[in-house]
Amino acid sequence: MSMHASEPATGGLAAPQFARWANANEIPVIDFAPLKTGKESAIEAVAKEVDAACREIGFLTVVNHPVPVPMIRDVFAQAKRFFALPEAEKMKLWMGNSRNFRGFLPMDQPVDQRNFAGAAVAGFQQHLAGEKLKARKPNRNEAFQIASELGPDDPAVKAGTPLYGANQWPENLPGFKDSVLGYYETMTGFAALLASLFARGLGLQPDYFAQFYRKPLIQLRLLHYLPHEAELAALEGGDSRAHCDAGGFTMLQQDDVGGLEIKNRAGEWIVVPPVENSFIINIGDSMKMWTNHRYASTLHRVVNRYGRERFSVGVFANPDYETVIRPLPTCVDAENPPRFDEMKSGEALLYLYSRVWPSAGPRN
Template sequence: MSINSESGASLPIIDLSLLAGTDHQRQQLAQSLADACLHTGFFYVSHHGISETLIKRVFEESQALFSLPGADKEAINKSFSKANRGYEPLKGQTLEPGSPPDLKEGFYIGEELDNSDPRVEAGRFNMGANQWPRTLADFRGTMMEYFQGMNELSGRIMEALALSLGLDEDFFADFCRQPLSTLRLLHYPPQPPNPAPGEKGCGAHTDFGGITVLLLDDKPGLQVWDAKADEWINAEPISGTFVVNLGDMIARWTNDRYRSTLHRVVNTSGAERYSVPFFFTGNPDHEVSCLPTCLDEGDQPHYPPTTVEAHLMDMYRRTYA
């Protein structure tokens, strides 16, 4: 099953339960995933193991957060955090250069680390304590339960990616150890009737890191650029699935064989829209160098070796300089 545009371009649905299937089923999974990663780097995953009850709670708590009075949200503004955690106001980010600020507000959550953690003491990138809304009693517990579940799901997706690249299933095991992950809650108000030129919920961009696992509500808005079809694909919400896309680091790791693709959000639903991306970037110390199955005889790597942390810091410098 896939979602089609008018030209027939599509995003496939990958059944993660096939990871535990027969050799033939695992080969089917690997081939389907490879095709998606070579084409757009975007796909849906089904049979992911995250309960619908938890997903419902995440949306309820997210809506409650963004419904708080402005002063309550500003009290946990991410400008107060050395680890980029907390609230980001409406129009607080511009992802597409030359366009108006994005019509969204957000909230950033990471691994909960206090000041005694050696990684925090060493000043490691984006590591530290979260900020939490004081008036939402169930918010922290819900988000940390979901955060842990998404780390585990991301590890399974990395196993599937390893198979798709002709590698052992556990090839990325060290990459998945103590990962640098970010959970981001997003709220998009309706697109204004007369938007400024280029104004949209989220400007066209690629993601920096490893994989992004995106939870959508029932409102359309996500669009993915299909270079082959030369058009934007509408990634419609599909109940029981997540949308997954590859980040710039995976493109680098695969010598640009797998794609990190432009995507954007235009909330034309006429209603409030919520989404929850989970950015799985991996172990900050893990080396990222051209994978052995992505270098043909006589070819050279497009990029020198780096680490996850060095790659991220470089991408942040380019974006926020």
């Protein structure tokens, strides 16, 4: 279906905003191959490119990254295996059984206001500001989510710290758990590499962010989108409503179907073109605030108008629960005073998750 479809009549309602294909260089493509040389000049050059992209649009595409291609292909194969299970089998892992937002999220899943928790500050997740609780519009996507696998003897779990705990796993899907956890561990390493490049671009020591990622709340989310019958239905139903990610940054693999769209500074929706085996990296609200708004956290959505199933795998690099985010000193000066005092990362993430996902509720 055309990327430039004309806007049909909408019976007096606000017309949906259609997207166009991104032009060359609108979403920077950055080659990580020079990092393999280990040369300081090469690393600094890549960090400078990453920093520029994070300032200008908050999205970039990374090629020649360190994640093995066979591992990428395998995690997509595991996603297809999982989502092909009967609905009753997937619902055994329903996210609403978990206090830590782990497990299966079916289509059209409402939340329960009684489980609202956490706290944020002005400027965090602005698209939720003043929003009243209501079921999501009919959508055509489902998800399966894990985070760090922690047993009951883990100190954070024993202490009852929110968001830490065990994952839910299917019983009759041999190899699935090991493959998905292997990908998760590899992506945790990739997140550390990206964080070191952010630090360099921000005028900090390369290992600066490591102190906030000792027990990170990194999430891995498998996503499955069904196609809509018509482009207008896709926009009105919304596979994922327009939002900014909440955490530090996101590392996304999308298949060749496409569907990811971002809103540029001109207010246009542009389609992020799929690039085989690449990663799309985008900045979240937490990093935006950490950098005193130097880095952009950009609205984005998914619209599957292409007549095929779509799969993607997102890894969300959130820091430790106890991390206190304050404007970085290198991002504050006379022309850019601090935009906020501080934000407790775990409380802010809990604020978001409890408002968009089902939960078994807080511990007694």
